[in-house]
Amino acid sequence: MFRGARIGGVHFEAVPRDFDSFVMVSPGGYTRSSSVRREDVPRAAQHGSFALSAYRDAQTFSIKGIAKRRTPEEMENLELHVRGLCGDGGWDTLAIDEGTGSYWAKVGLSSVDFDILGSDPTIAEFLIQLWSPDPWLLGEVEDFPAGVPAFHRGNFPATPTLLVGAGTGGYTITGPGGRIITVTSAPAAAHEIDFEQGGLFLNGVRQVGAITVFQDWKVPASLPGVTATISGSRSLTQRVTKTKV
Missing domain, CATH: 2.60.120.860 (Jelly Rolls)
Structure with a gap:
């Protein structure tokens, strides 16, 4: 069960502690995935393929949710901070609280979207895509x-x-x-x-x-x-x- 995550000083919460200022991940808004890489070598003039070793690919993280700040200025500062995560193309540590334990992974930024929601400049929605070279936590x-x-x-x-x-x-x-x-x-x-x-x-x-x-x-x-x-x-x-x- 996802309870929260942290990267670059930004804390993403599953349940806000302060309803006037939070960065909340939507229900189902946190996902991670890693595919399996397997070479397929067909058996000549036979059914099936040779059984070769399989390897896990790098993993991706998706964090989607809603942010709230008390003033438009605070929201602007938060947007600058979020858009600047791994902004130089470098690496950072993503710490994850899954309820049953805390984990971490080395990640870089794939993409980030951060947009004001409607006409209220103190509420925004975000979607952050992160990439890790390793398939594990x-x-x-x-x-x-x-x-x-x-x-x-x-x-x-x-x-x-x-x-x-x-x-x-x-x-x-x-x-x-x-x-x-x-x-x-x-x-x-x-x-x-x-x-x-x-x-x-x-x-x-x-x-x-x-x-x-x-x-x-x-x-x-x-x-x-x-x-x-x-x-x-x-x-x-x-x-x-x-x-x-």
Whole structure:
């Protein structure tokens, strides 16, 4: 159930808290969609096609509703603000409250319409179309120490980040199915291995050449989950973000 959204300092409400000044999303005015991309290769001289992997496309968001301000000047300022969302072609974070949890996505602007409704300059209708390069929403973050099965409560495989504690010398991390990550040139300080970017980072800086074997994995949206262990005396944590499509 949609309860609200926020982007660029604009708060869209499903139910207004102040009936003299609000940006309200109409019933059914919030939608998001992502299609599935599948290559169709027909079987030669046979019925059907070959079963190839399918991939989710980028997702789109549509936010439609009514805005109210106390004065025409306030409405003009709101219109300028809304029309300026991601106005330079850049990216912003869309935060969404769905009642059962809060999620976010990286988005850019596809289009925006903002028009005074009728003859009252303090009431307007709007339609904002946003585009996200990723097909999923990200939610709460949870940490799982070494040896503890990691999972999340979404519905799509999550990409974890490994937090490695301070220590000396190289190490090997063993994940599900015998997958390993070998670090021969490891920083003495605590650092992280980012599966999304594919590398080892110290204070946000990629450590080139630190990893010699890199076999990453995903974290499922259900138990029994996946465990990871580390050789030596360093600590290890799988940091998992709730992921849903």
